[in-house]
Amino acid sequence: MARALRPGIAIIQSLVQESTFPMFLTKLNARATRAGAIAVALSAATLALTGFTHAQTDADVLKPNANLYTEGIPAIPKAIADSLTKYNDFRGHSFVAWHPKKPEMIVAHRAQGASFAQLSWLRTPMGKLEPITKHPDPISSTTIDPVDGNFLVFESSKGGSEVFQLFRQAFDGSDAVQLTDSNFRHSRGAWRKINGKHTGEFIVSSVALDRNLTEEQKKNIGITFRLMNPTAPEKARVIAELPGTGWFNGGFDPSGKRVILNRYVSANESEIWLMDVDTGKRERVLPMKDSEKAVHLGGRFDRDGKGIYLASDRDGEFRELMHFDLASKKFRSLTKGLPHDVDGSSEDEDDDDAGARMIYARLNVKGRSELRAFDSVSMKEVPIKGLPEGSVVTAAARKGGDELAIAVNTASSPSDIYVVNSKSGARVQWTRAESAMDTSGFKTQEIITWKSFDGLEISGLINRAPAKFTGKRPVLINIHGGPEAQARIGFQGRWNYFTQELGITMIQPNVRGSSGFGKTFLTLDNGYKREDSVKDIGALFDWIATQPDLDASRVLVMGGSYGGYMSLAVSTNYADRIAGAIDVVGISNFVTFLETTESYRRDLRRVEYGDERDPKMREFLISISPLTNAQKIKKPLFVIQGKNDPRVPVTEAEQIVAKARGNKTPVWYLRGENEGHGFARRENAEFQMAAMARFMQETVLK
Template sequence: MPDSVVNDLLSHTRLLDVSPLPGGGELALISDTGDGARLWRRRLDGSAATVLPTGHGSPGRCVWRPDGRAILLSVDPVGAENYRLTEVDADTGETNWSLAADGVRFEFGTPYGSGTRPYSPDSGYLAYSGNARDPEVFDVLVRDLSTGRSRTVLTGDDRYYPMHWSPDGGRLLIMRLHQNTDHALYVHDVESGRNRRITPPGRAKWLPGGWSADGTAVFVSTDHGRDLLGLARLDVTSGDVTWLHRPEHEVVAVAVSPSGGRLAWGVTVAGRTEIYTATADGRDVRRLDHAPSGMACEELGLGGGALAFVDEDRVSARISDPTRPPEAYLLGTLDDTVERLTDCARNPSAPNLVEPEVVEYPGHEGLPVEAFVYRPHGAHAGRPAPVAVLIHGGPEHRHAAEFDPLVQALLHAGIGVLAPNVRGSTGYGSAFQRLVYRDWAGGDVEDVERGVAYLGTRDWVDTDRLGVCGGSYGGLSTLACLVRSPETWRCAVDLFGPSDLVVDATLVPPYWRARVKDWIGDVDDPADRERLRLASPLTHADRIAAPLLVVQGARDARVARRHSDVLVDRLRERGHEVEYMLLLDEGHGFQSRENEREVITAWVDWMVRHLKPDTVEAT
């Protein structure tokens, strides 16, 4: 792969988070131009953005203090995900105060999410979570910004996170996040100090967007009593649910205007977000067809995928499509105005970027699986192309119609891509999502194998030249594919993937331990431990036939380095073709653009070497 192609595909500015100052005509942005993530202020009057220094570490999320005088950051100092919270002066970037402790993680909303309001409306208090008392749970605390003192308002027995203050500042909405499909909401009363659950009993998702203007309800995306997420109003006194929008697809994000008078929400359809708006009582529903096509919303605002009102009439959105990286937009909710606020693409010169075809094929047990098929230019029945099956991580995540430099680099090298949303993926209902629970590397791998069968129906695909690859859980699935059907694959790439489910269930981060038994399995139960051992790719590593590239971050807090070390040693002992890239300064992802460039280049070169050997020999 020519360095110039990867350089072009990674030349964009990476937009990580966007936070509007409500009613203030300004945005705070976190973006990475290639030399590390930085905090920017962007006024909406057309003036140039300004960068604010934020000290050591990589900021990932930001939120304005309501008075506009400060910005709160979530910062990962060394890539180990022990986040610190730092409030910086909005004019100078100088630190006002910071919360940090060795081995402790602090959050001002749900992990990796955006769209919460952790500051009280009068800017006097900040709500946050931390696991300093017990590394396995998160307590909720409130910091008095005038004194710098914090008090615990909810002592956790699970993971609890502050979400939104009520309009009068007298109550705080708190979320318990047990599993990704098992939430509960609580209200903390500031005057009495009491915490009260407001959601009905039972397992359901409750994704809050904010309070009603009168403080009697919160607006949520929920699957309460149904399978798909819909938009609803939840009465905080009675717990009654009033449905406002129940489309045939999932409502994955909700935002409330500063006055509480308007709503905006996103619905995922074929990997793209349809954005809607309405009055707070659910009337005058309007789809914003003028919004750019692409992915804008994620559950809980993961990765910056949240909507946010700038004022009563405009909403900000971070939107990406397969041929353009995420950009920040302002969308009119009462008219058709669209304003792009960033230029993250910076006019990349990589040619012929490819849009996917969205398809559906029958998966394991006939369950429909949606997938994104990327066909390289020039591939046809007379000149079939190799294909890489790319498996997403999570496992409760998904592929979408969004920009991915790796996918486009593979396509530029003449390799097609199949990106399936196998069971366990989000966006297709909670029943589909829960199918992966206690079945890791099981039915989802069967879904991948059915995807291979589907590729056999496409005349432009050379099914004798298939590779499989993925990161995190996708790395586990990649390894499982290699041992389940070794004859299918010519090569594979495993990025940060667990190889041993017993080790994975044992060495997960401490704050995941409460969910592990129902999510992965119970290592203390002999029968369950044996089930996990038999499902682990490492147990059957001698079956791996395809050449394998393994990439691992030495600081990875989610998937221990041991998974990759042991697997690589096992393969090398029997003389198997394996390459190992150990990134000493990375965790579970890429903080360094240079590391990302090196990995994508090696990934594509590995696929080209084994799927297109004639090309390599000719070169």
């Protein structure tokens, strides 16, 4: 069974990033016929988007479901939703875990018509899925009983709140059993082994929520670590209570007496500690005394417990996969010289649990995840035969076998799972994504570059409208969250609708502060440099104006999370260069955001944006906040928000809606009552897509 080398990146992102927005012919005569058909189709689409019909009835209008609140959104013709149907039904398969004793796997998959993915058994290649869960909320971070495979443990939260609880799920069709206290937010660590034998325990870290804290307690928030057996959660034992936030646990040493702790400080600084499981005492291992600050993310001990594997950028611009000897204090890099960040890693295990034979690392190569393998003894790279094409999402070796499960996505598929024999290179496809349409025409994004105001080269990804659309095309600038995230190459899902059906070219910029371009680039938007990233979009407008196939007078900007802030900031700084803006769960005022985001995130976010308690920084943050400059928002604005968002509270959306509307700016507002940091439920996401298409008709498709 594969083991994670680093702590869960998703966990880190949920605490420190405004991200995860969820956030979607031949001969001349044939061409002429197709052109005529396209003209008719576009004509019908235009009528549908404008909402104009001769006898429109309630049956012709798309209604929001009971969990959606709307303000200012005009009637959306049901024809829009109908045209979106096939783009809302891409259903891939995510690899979750191997059975510890059998060549069978657990996968996550959204069944047709379901709101979100559930867990199922897949026992044979391309076999029928056997449902396991029927949970009422989305599931994440799943692990299987490592001894006999008798149950699962997963995390889930209600209504997008991210108040994650642990659940134990049996395979008898019963409901999952909650293991943790709902008054705290929890995450699970690695399973514990003592001298090669599993104890059936793992570490659970828990943090208090603002709703249960006094103002004074919020200033001194910490994290509690417990050792838990999921079959007897009431007997969980407290190991330690650590001050501050940003603590994550990794793997145990072979004796089961020590566990790795990671302390996240910022995107450019993190530490590795070791903690005694019996006493709770801890000592810092990295960075060493008098060493420079750097990223040190460690997840696993080596096979004899004398060293640890980690990802670090201590020696250069990019995170390298390294081994650190605890006695000699010496580093050895496995990926030295490769100008790519290590995205994540996993190990396989020997039959006798003596330790890892191979280490698999995912490298971020120009926005695409590539898989590499390294021998754990020689630490030399070993070629992998039979790799499928695509960007690697997951790689997990099966304990006791030669099978390596690899999940990949491509421009035409959300996620397919293959199993590769690590010795022979033989490859077998285990799943095929389900779709309501032919996706073979979806194109891989192209990389573009432009010079910003200070000469810095900025890059992004572009999806151009198909050739069937003539003339200069409108542009959608879609900005990622984070801000330490990155627009990556891969399946674009629902977003293909905008290019394939509406003829809009989409650009996903990686402005300064994005990850994947080195640690120096990552810091170029910190603190008082915040608006430099907004200027990168200003320079993108200049680039668009030079492109013969793009219409610089019809540009729509949107973004999710931090990208939502960017779309609002562009609206205030470049109102004359856009036709409208879509803000999804975005920050409208940095000070109110920092004062109301959950306390377990607050100090981590202050490192990135600045400390609002400092008078000078507070004044600066207020001055650049979109709310302060809302009078400059002149073009239509569409704000989308989840009511239960713990990262960017709903108040951020509602205050910018009120302020912009008070300035007579046309504002649309959509709020998900059972959503958090983006819309995770299918029925809500589908209405959001239809509303965005309607908004595009009002702004860039006129």
